[in-house]
Amino acid sequence: MKALEGPLWRALLVFRIAALGYAAVLMIGNFQHYHWPLGGWLVLSVMSAWTVVSSLAYARPERRGWPLLTADLAVTAGCLLATRWIVQPDGLGVGAPTLPMAWVASPVVAWAISGGRRRGAIAALLMSGADVIVRAGFSQATVNGPVLMLLAGVGIGHIARLAIDAEARLQRATELEAATRERERLARGIHDSVLQVLALLQRRGAELGGEAAELGRLAGEQEATLRALVSSSGPAPAAMRRRPAPPASQSSGRRSFRLPASLSRSPSTSSSAARAASPARPVASRGISSRGASSSRGPGSRGAAASTDPQPDLVDLRTLLDGHAAAGVSVAAPATEVLLPAPVAAEVAAAVAAAVDNVRLHAGPGAKAWLLIEELDDTVTVTIRDNGPGIPDGRLTEAEHAGRLGLAQSIRGRIRDLGGTTTITSSPTTGTEIELHVPR
Template sequence: MAMGIESPFWRAIAVFRIASLGYAAVLLLQAGGYAYPVTGWTVVGVMAVWTAAATYAYSVAAWRGWPLLALDLLVSTGCLLATPFVQGPQAAVGTMPITATWVAAPVLAWGVYGGRRAGGVAAAVMSVADLWLRGVRGFDLSAVPVNGAVLLFLAGIVIGHVARLAKQAEARMQRAVEIEAAGRERERLARDIHDSVLQVLALVQRRGAEIGGEAAELGRLAGEQEAVLRELVRSAPRPARTLGPRRRFIPARRPRAESADLCASLRRYGSAQVTVATPADPVPLAPRTVEELSAAVGNALDNVRRHCGEHARAWILVESESGRVIVTVRDDGPGIPEGRLEEAAAGGRLGVSQSIRGRVADLGGKVTILSSPDGTEIEMSVPTALS
C-alpha cells in the first residue's frame, strides 16, 4: 500500500499535465505558420490520450513503478522529437516545441517516485532530447538558451527532494503513532493487571503468611511472582519490531452504547462503610468514561481497605459542573505519608500512578490528591463530552 503522502503529488502532476496540454493546444491554434498543422493536431491528440492514460495509471498505487515511469518518459520524448514534422524546417530560432511545457510532467513523476536523483536523470534525458532536436534543425547550439533545461533540472531535483522528505516525515509520524498506541495499550493492560492479577497475588501472599504451613509456601511463591510481574509492568515499553512502518496498531473495540449514567455505576460501591452521594438527575457520559472512572474509584476504595483497614469509612461525591464532572473519594484514615506515592510507583505498585491517575489522564482529566492525618481526599475531574 503506497504511503498516503504521495497522493497529493500525483494529483498535482495530473493537473499539471492537463493544464500543459491545454497550453500546447492554444499555442498550436495561434501558430498559423506551422507547416503541417494536421500533424500537429495528431501529436496533440497523442498527448491527450497519454495524459488521460497516465493520470489514471498513476492514480493506482500498484501500477506506479519504473515500467510506467520509463514509458511516460519515452512517450513524452517521442512527442517532443515530433516537433520538426509539425513546424517544418523553416521554424524560427527559439520557437517553442509542439509539446510546450507538457514534457516536464514525466520529470516531476520521476522526482516524486524516486527522489531528486531520479528527477535529475529524467531532466537530463529530456534536456538532451531538446538540445539534439535543435541541433538537427540547424540551430546554433551555442546561442540556444538553456533556461528550459535549467528549469527541468530544478523541477526534477527540488520536487524529488521535497517528495522524499515528505515520505520520510510520514514514516516517522506513522512510527510515532504506533509507538504511542502501543504505549497506551501497555498502560491499559498494566491497569487491568493491577486491578486483577496483582491484587489476587498480594492477597494470596498475605493470607498464606497468616495461615502458615503449606499455605505460607504458596504465599511466598505468590509474592515472588507478584514482584516479577510488577517489574514487567513497570519497565519502559519498547517499540515492537512486528509493527511495520506502514501498519497501524488500533486496539479492537466492542460496540458500545452512546451514553451511560455515572451515578448508577458508582452507587454499586455503597455499603455500610462507603457512602455514595450523587445528583438526583443522571450524569450521562461516554460508556468508556463511566467504565474508567468507576474502575478508578474502585481502586481508590481498595487502597482505603488495604491501608486504612476493613472498617475504615469512605465517601464518594459526584458533582456535575459546566463541561466537567468531578468525582471525589474521601476516607477517614491516617493519610498518606510524604513520598509514599513516589516510592510505590518506583516499586511497581501502580494503584495510584496508573489505575487512578493514568485512567483519568487518558480521559483528558486530572487528579488532585490531598492528604492529612485526618484522611485522604482524591478528586478526579474529567470533561463531560460524549466521546
C-alpha cells in the same frame, strides 16, 4: 502506504492538462510562423491523446510501473524532438518555445513521484538531453528549461519520498499506540485482580508465619515479577521462567503447602470485591445526600424515577459507586440519575475503586475519605478526597517505575481512554484529592 501518493498523482493530472492548454494557446498564436504548421497540429493531437491515455493509466496504482513510465518518457521526448523539424531552427537556438513547452515536465514529475529524487533526476536529465538536441546545444537563452526540469525532478521526488516515509511512520505509530493501549488495558485488569491477590497472600503469609510465610514470600516474588512485566514493553523477565510455587497438594521431599484456614477465610482481597458483594442501594430523591457507613435509604425514596427505567445501554453511575458508603466512605451524589453508557460507567467505577483502595493502603488506618459525584450537561466529575498525609513529591513517578500501576493505569489510564482527564492535588496538611472528569 498509498494514501499520500494519491494527491500527488492527481496533482500531476492537473499539471499535465494545464500544460497542454498552455502549449495549445502558444501554438494557436505562433503556428503561422512554423516551418511546417500541419506538423505542429499533429504533435498537439498526439499530446492531447497521450494526456488522456496516461491520465487514465496513472489513475490505477497497479499500472504505475516501468512500462508506463518508460512509454510516458518516450512519447514526451518524441513530441519534443519533433519540434526541430516543425519550428524554425534559428528561433530554437535563441530560446524560442518548443511545441510541448512545460508539458515535457510531466514524465519528470511522474518519475519523481514513483521513485523519489534519483528517479526524478534521471528523467530530468534524459528530457534535458532531448532539449539540447532540439536546440543544437547549450546557451544562456536555452539553459533555463533543463535547469528547471532538474530542480522539479529532485524537489518533487524529495517531497514525495518524505510524504511516503511520514505515512509509514504514522502507520507504525498508530499500530504501536494500539498495542500500548491494549497492554495498558490488560495491565489494569491484572493490577485490579491478580496483583491484589498476590499482595494479600504476601501480607497474610507474613502475619501467620510458618509455612504460610514461605507461601507469602513466593507470592511476593511473583507479584514483583508480574509488576515488572506489565509495566515494561520488553520480554518477560527471567524470573518469570523460574519454577512456580508448588501447589497445595504437591509433595516433593518436603512438607506440602496448605492454605491455612485463617487465610482461606480472610476478608475480601480488595475493597472492589467487597463492593461487588454488597447490594446496590437506592438513592435519595432530593438534594445532595451525604452518606457514611451508617447511611440508609428506603426503597421508595426515588419517587417517580423508580417507575421509569433508563435506556438499556445506560447505567446510573450512583448505583455503581454507592457501595463505597458501606466501607466507611462518605458519598455525596445528585438526587437524579447520573446516566452513562454501561462500558463508560464500569470504567469510571473501576477507577474510583482503585482510588478508594489507595486511600485504605496509603492514607493510614485513621484516614477518612469522601466521594462526590457531580453532573453537568457535557461532563461527569467524580472527586475522591482523603485527609491522609498526602503524596510526597516524586512518589508517583517512583511508583510507576516500580510497577505500581494504581494511579498510572487503574485511574489515569482508564479515564484517559474515555477521553477524560484526571487531576491530582496533594499536600501534607489537606491530604489528597483526585478529580475524574469524564465527557458524556
